[in-house]
Amino acid sequence: MFEYYTETLEKLKENSHFRNIKNFSRKDEKYIYIDDKKFINLSSNNYLGFADNKQITEEFLEFAGDKYSFGSASARLLTGTLPLYKELEKLISDLFHKENTLLFNSGYHANVGINSSITSRGDVIFSDKLNHASIIDGMRLSESKFFRYPHNNMQALEKLLIRERKNFKNAVIVSESVFSMDGDIADIQKLVELKEKYNCMLILDEAHAFGVFGQNGLGVTETLDLTDKIDLIIGTFGKSIGSMGAFAVGNKSIIDYLINKARSFIFSTALPPVNIAFSKWIIENKLPYTFDKRMNMLKIGQKAGSQSHIIPLIIGGNKETIDTCKILYNNGYFTLPIRPPTVPEGTSRIRISLTTDINEKELFNAISLAKQNR
Numbered sequence: 001m002f003e004y005y006t007e008t009l010e011k012l013k014e015n016s017h018f019r020n021i022k023n024f025s026r027k028d029e030k031y032i033y034i035d036d037k038k039f040i041n042l043s044s045n046n047y048l049g050f051a052d053n054k055q056i057t058e059e060f061l062e063f064a065g066d067k068y069s070f071g072s073a074s075a076r077l078l079t080g081t082l083p084l085y086k087e088l089e090k091l092i093s094d095l096f097h098k099e100n101t102l103l104f105n106s107g108y109h110a111n112v113g114i115n116s117s118i119t120s121r122g123d124v125i126f127s128d129k130l131n132h133a134s135i136i137d138g139m140r141l142s143e144s145k146f147f148r149y150p151h152n153n154m155q156a157l158e159k160l161l162i163r164e165r166k167n168f169k170n171a172v173i174v175s176e177s178v179f180s181m182d183g184d185i186a187d188i189q190k191l192v193e194l195k196e197k198y199n200c201m202l203i204l205d206e207a208h209a210f211g212v213f214g215q216n217g218l219g220v221t222e223t224l225d226l227t228d229k230i231d232l233i234i235g236t237f238g239k240s241i242g243s244m245g246a247f248a249v250g251n252k253s254i255i256d257y258l259i260n261k262a263r264s265f266i267f268s269t270a271l272p273p274v275n276i277a278f279s280k281w282i283i284e285n286k287l288p289y290t291f292d293k294r295m296n297m298l299k300i301g302q303k304a305g306s307q308s309h310i311i312p313l314i315i316g317g318n319k320e321t322i323d324t325c326k327i328l329y330n331n332g333y334f335t336l337p338i339r340p341p342t343v344p345e346g347t348s349r350i351r352i353s354l355t356t357d358i359n360e361k362e363l364f365n366a367i368s369l370a371k372q373n374r
């Protein structure tokens, strides 16, 4: 039996697919340290620098004192809901001008729970081909059928809707807003148009856009003034907010339905109160003052040819991508090779993600170093 594992691992190594867990030390938000060597971190989702920020941590601890415990000890539907959890849910609902919010333990929990339960037998989900693994895993667990349309291809989606929509009772379209590995942005206006025309529900995962886009940091839908047109918006706290957890915000009936049906919500211990308190504290006290920094970060990303703060340097082969990371590493930049199955075969890449502390010169220097190896 164990031979199966060793053989599989050998095959992964042969194809440069093998992954292992590395040890890092991160003393502050911009740099990463490996064996006490300092690197500019171009692989972080800590977009606004709230995680690993000594001043922020100290300020929060001063505010929090010993008010919040480190374990919730129970699922939300049992004894795991303190008033604090409802307060954070209300804060999110109010920000989005929607009826209700449900917290999940992570974006992964949210997408698996939602996409597995939002439809059932006789229903259908239409999903962008490059949607995150958590969306795919959720759909795989669903009793409904699902179709994956070519990335951001609205014509292909419409063709699919024309062909298939009539064969199913309820239908859902699901997309990311800022795509996590490509940094491009879904055609949300068109998605809204299609969902209305073909009587579907629209779910948008703003994991990488929440805290970055929009006047109040609510995401791309805020920038486009389309928040009210999206049936369910997903956001995460593990990226821009520098915390952990996620939310789904929508109308009361959808949220009540998820409370009763989303198994990743029902059957898991709630996040610790101290973590909920930190997310809430950041959103109330820090996020409102980030507008200029966020817009500057997006401007730098756009100068590098992206639509967002995520810049993919597509290299192709696994080995070449790893080699390019090594060159960057030797020049003081920390990046990670992104390989299949995270991205399609033949599109291995370095995914540069900006944070508000990284300047234009640092980014373009890294890009030109990477290009020298292509």
Ligand SMILES: Cc1ncc(COP(=O)(O)O)c(C=O)c1O
Pocket: 106, 107, 108, 109, 111, 132, 134, 176, 180, 205, 207, 208, 236, 237, 238, 245, 246
């Ligand atoms: C689009 C998208 N959704 C969801 C997730 C999962 O979020 P979390 O890390 O909070 O589980 C990610 C993670 O990278 C993501 O990129």
